Amino acid sequence: MRNGVQLITYADRLAPDLPSLQRLLTSPPWSDAYTGVHILPFFAPHDGVDAGFDPTDHTQVDLRLGTWGDAAEIAESHDLDDMKVASS
Numbered sequence: 001m002r003n004g005v006q007l008i009t010y011a012d013r014l015a016p017d018l019p020s021l022q023r024l025l026t027s028p029p030w031s032d033a034y035t036g037v038h039i040l041p042f043f044a045p046h047d048g049v050d051a052g053f054d055p056t057d058h059t060q061v062d063l064r065l066g067t068w069g070d071a072a073e074i075a076e077s078h079d080l081d082d083m084k085v086a087s088s
Contacts, residue, residue, distance in 0.1 A: 002035045002036065002079055003035075004034070004035030004036065005033065005034050005035060005036075006034060006035070006036040006037065006038055006079075006081075007025075007033075007034040007036070007037045007038070008037075008038045008040065009021075009037065009038075009039065009040065010039070010040045010041075010042075010051070011039050011040070011042040011046070011065045011066070012046070012065060017064070017065045017066050017070075018039075018042065018061070018065050018066030018067070018070035018071060018073075018074065019066055019070050019073070021037075021039070021074065022070065022073050022074045022077070025037060025074065025077065025078055026077050031077075034078060035078065035079055036078050036079030036080065036081065037074060037078045037079070037080060037081075038080075038081040039071070039074075039080070039081075040053075041053050041055060042061055042062055042065045042066070042071075043055035043057060043058050043059075043060060043061065043062060044056060044057050044060045044061070044062045044063070045062055046062035046064065046065055047062075
């Protein structure tokens with residue numbers, strides 16, 4: 001992880017889903033603001049009692065938010081904390 005400013009956000013707070021978040025993060029002025037992003041839980045179900053911190057499956061992205069491929073696209077332009085992007 002590079003030494004820089006890290007954004008901490010839910011997948012649907014700055015944009016409605018992961019693809020929209022990726023577009024936001026790669027457009028000015030956001031593209032120069034952060035070197036990395038920590039996306040708070042986006043696993044299924046994202047809208048559980050604890051706002052995503054109580055998923056039923058830590059390997060499945062909530063499909064309303066996107067896919068692992070969408071997370072991988074974010075990882076192409078920004079560090080994703082220590083998260084390893086799954087390939088499903």
